[in-house]
Amino acid sequence: MSNYPHSSLWWDTLQESLKQANRPALDGDLDVDVAIVGAGFTGLWTAYYLQGRNPSLRIAIVEAQVAGFGASGRNGGWCSALFPTGIDKLARMFGRDKALAMQDAMHATVHEVERVITKEHIDCEWQRGGTLVLARSQVQLEAAHSEIADWRLWGYGESDYILLNAQLASARAKATKVLGATWTPHCAALHPAKLVRSLANLVESRGVKIYENTQALKISPHAVATSNGVVSAAYVVRATEGYTAQLAGHKRDVAPIYSLMIATEPLSESMWDEIGLSNRETFSDYRNVIIYGQRTADNRLAFGGRGAPYHFGSQIDQRFDLHPQVHAALYATLIEMFPVIAGTKITHSWGGSLGVARDWMASCGLEKSTGLAWAGGYVGDGVGTSNLAGRTLADLITGTDSDLTELPWVNHKSRKWEPEPLRWLGINLGLKAMTIADRTELRSRKRSRLAHFANRFIGH
Numbered sequence: 420m421s422n423y424p425h426s427s428l429w430w431d432t433l434q435e436s437l438k439q440a441n442r443p444a445l446d447g448d449l450d451v452d453v454a455i456v457g458a459g460f461t462g463l464w465t466a467y468y469l470q471g472r473n474p475s476l477r478i479a480i481v482e483a484q485v486a487g488f489g490a491s492g493r494n495g496g497w498c499s500a501l502f503p504t505g506i507d508k509l510a511r512m513f514g515r516d517k518a519l520a521m522q523d524a525m526h527a528t529v530h531e532v533e534r535v536i537t538k539e540h541i542d543c544e545w546q547r548g549g550t551l552v553l554a555r556s557q558v559q560l561e562a563a564h565s566e567i568a569d570w571r572l573w574g575y576g577e578s579d580y581i582l583l584n585a586q587l588a589s590a591r592a593k594a595t596k597v598l599g600a601t602w603t604p605h606c607a608a609l610h611p612a613k614l615v616r617s618l619a620n621l622v623e624s625r626g627v628k629i630y631e632n633t634q635a636l637k638i639s640p641h642a643v644a645t646s647n648g649v650v651s652a653a654y655v656v657r658a659t660e661g662y663t664a665q666l667a668g669h670k671r672d673v674a675p676i677y678s679l680m681i682a683t684e685p686l687s688e689s690m691w692d693e694i695g696l697s698n699r700e701t702f703s704d705y706r707n708v709i710i711y712g713q714r715t716a717d718n719r720l721a722f723g724g725r726g727a728p729y730h731f732g733s734q735i736d737q738r739f740d741l742h743p744q745v746h747a748a749l750y751a752t753l754i755e756m757f758p759v760i761a762g763t764k765i766t767h768s769w770g771g772s773l774g775v776a777r778d779w780m781a782s783c784g785l786e787k788s789t790g791l792a793w794a795g796g797y798v799g800d801g802v803g804t805s806n807l808a809g810r811t812l813a814d815l816i817t818g819t820d821s822d823l824t825e826l827p828w829v830n831h832k833s834r835k836w837e838p839e840p841l842r843w844l845g846i847n848l849g850l851k852a853m854t855i856a857d858r859t860e861l862r863s864r865k866r867s868r869l870a871h872f873a874n875r876f877i878g879h
Contacts, residue, residue: 464809
């Protein structure tokens with residue numbers, strides 16, 4: 420198990436049945452119907468739905484490390500209806516009806532993942548407690564009011580998004596300085612490594628071949644050149660997310676940006692009485708630098724956020740998973756929100772890269788002439804979105820006309836990121852701008868113009 424990110428809570432708490440020895444690597448050339456590059460959520464969901472539509476398909480997945488090694492096995496454990504491009508920007512790009520269809524599909528996706536988990540008897544500590552976004556300053560409260568007003572204009576009522584006053588918000592999460600919150604039922608907390616490893620076992624048991632420790636070097640029409648041989652296929656699916664830049668010819672398609680996490684030791688019931696989250700609500704607040712957390716099934720706080728730098732040349736390295744300053748800042752933020760945890764032990768610190776397209780627009784699609792398919796650019800919202808991608812790719816590959824294949828993200832092409840050093844400068848300046856915006860808002864008690872500009876750029 421030497422390839423596992425051992426510092427991650429999710430890997431350390433896998434049951435033994437999911438910690439099986441590495442699967443064999445590809446040994447020579449192979450011919451199949453569908454070749455999938457990447458054994459994370461996108462690749463595995465695609466295989467799951469393809470196999471369900473046509474069990475006779477010969478499907479092979481090649482994975483550079485082990486199934487679930489990347490973001491799928493070390494994220495925040497939210498299966499949400501969040502899409503990286505906000506509904507208002509989607510409407511500007513594709514029109515109102517397409518924007519609504521995309522958001523409705525994301526809502527339905529949370530239910531679909533729950534349906535599969537139940538049907539397939541997957542134990543991944545799933546609990547649909549929804550998402551609570553706290554407002555902890557007057558500026559944040561104004562943002563909460565604005566968001567709910569916007570959802571109402573789109574026709575979504577209190578069954579989808581609701582504004583809570585300070586008393587009702589604090590009854591759910593007893594954080595400091597709470598003035599209110601928004602809540603949506605469209606999210607579940609889960610153990611992501613248990614889900615991704617279970618999916619790998621499931622599709623493999625039904626005939627899908629998974630070749631681990633097999634790095635894809637280049638994708639071309641109807642072929643994947645790997646470190647261990649060439650896989651020929653009618654269709655080739657790129658499901659590499661943050662690792663896309665490591666493929667020949669894809670250096671500037673998706674930028675890998677790091678998100679880092681910590682997890683506390685299991686907390687006592689008396690501590691939880693002072694924290695709340697009794698229904699395992701996932702939680703965040705309205706600051707500009709994204710934070711996210713959940714109460715785990717074994718009563719820890721798992722908490723993460725952005726803030727780590729983008730690394731020149733779209734580098735990905737295990738050294739970047741640990742950033743003492745950012746991890747310390749996450750712990751300080753968690754203590755500031757929930758002072759009762761001060762002095763508790765942080766048992767796990769980890770991180771990983773997520774994929775960001777130049778226009779912050781996730782996409783999936785298929786070029787029929789070349790057989791090349793892809794999905795990704797989830798900007799950290801991939802647990803749910805990858806399931807929608809898997810279903811959509813299965814429809815595209817099997818030639819099934821459906822509402823999914825008409826969604827606006829299908830066959831969307833983002834422009835490439837700028838070459839270095841412009842890419843490094845631009846991304847890191849953007850990350851810094853959001854930090855400055857948060858500090859400015861604390862001092863001025865007014866919404867930062869810098870944050871407004873940056874949020875419009877990234878689609879929020």
